[in-house]
Amino acid sequence: MSATKLLLSGVALASALFVFQSASAADLPARLPAKAPVYVASPFSWTGFYIGAHAGYHWGSDRASTAANPVGWSVAGAADIDAFTRGTVHPSGFMGGGQIGYNWQMNNFVVGIEADASYMGGTASRTVTGFAVINPADVFRTSAESRFFATLRPRVGFAADRALFYVTGGLAVTNAKFSDSFGSFANTSVAAISSDTTRVGWTVGVGMEYAFTNNWSVKAEYLYADFGNFTQSIPNCALCGVGSEISVTHKYTENIGRVGLNYRFGGPVVAKY
Known part of the structure; x- marks a missing residue:
């Protein structure tokens, strides 16, 4: 074989190889760029345990009424005491x-469901003198001191994403001190009684809570609590006749406004797609 034929055969073979490689490459699919992962947060949910603290102000009301024993005070004297000491x-x-x-x-x-406990401060007293004509020099004094407040309440509400509006009501417990005294004969003979008592009652209220992160929320609420009646008896004073005790009935209620901060365990799960 001549050199010319050998050269032409090499060129033909090279051309064939080039055409084959080009055709094979054209048959391969184009490689697409990889998709970046997308992170999607689950919708916010209020489900879960929480713990927190609160602070606020309370406005108590202690309405006292008396029932003086007519045996020692006489019918007119007892009626006079009862009419002028209520307040x-x-x-x-x-x-x-x-x-x-x-x-x-x-x-x-x-x-x-929520349980809470609070320290409460506040004392108020009232002094009444000069009970009309029959008991002009007598002195009646009553006071109430609030100390502790606790509740156990279900809550029912409507959630607008991170805002929660709710109503609530349930059991309420308080510790209070009631003191009553009566001074006869220009307050020279004084009889007194004081009771530190725990009262069980009921409460209702409304509130709003807002979650400013997945775990932290702030709230504001108002509660009204009623603890019913508590009665104690001022004994006979030293210079009073037998049967001169005076029963005092306390009707105690509370109005409470407070704000709070809660930490909720858990939170929305972040899903990867």
Whole structure:
């Protein structure tokens, strides 16, 4: 074979190889760029345990009424005491404490249970003198001091994403001190009684809570609490006749306004797609 034929055969072979490689490359699919991962947060939910603290102010109301024994005071004297000693004092002051609870969210509706306990401060007293004509020199004094407040309440609310509006009501417990005294004969003979008592009652209220992060929320609420009647008896004074005791009935209620901060365990799960 001549050199010319050998050269032409090499060129033909090279051309064939080039055409084959080009055709094979054209048959391969183009490589697409990889998709970046997308992170999507689950919708916010109020479901879960929470714990927190609160502070606020309370306005108590202690309405006292008396029932003097007519045996020692006479019918007219007892009626005179009862008419002029009834009245109301308003212990009020700072309150603060903590709470713990759990919420369940179903669509936009939230139900839950909360327990809380608070220190309360505030004392109020009232002094009455000169009971008309029959008892002009007698002195009656009553006071009420609030000390402790606790509740156990279900909550039912409506959630608008991170805002929760709710109503609540349930059991309420308070510790209060009631003091009563009566001084006869220009207050020279004084009989007194004081009771430190724990009262069980009921409470209702409304509130609003807002979650400013997945775990932290702030709330504001108002509660009204009623603790019913508590009765104690001022004994006979030293210079009074037999049967001169005076029963005093205290009707005690509370109005409470407070704000709080809660930490909720858990939070929305972040999903990767």
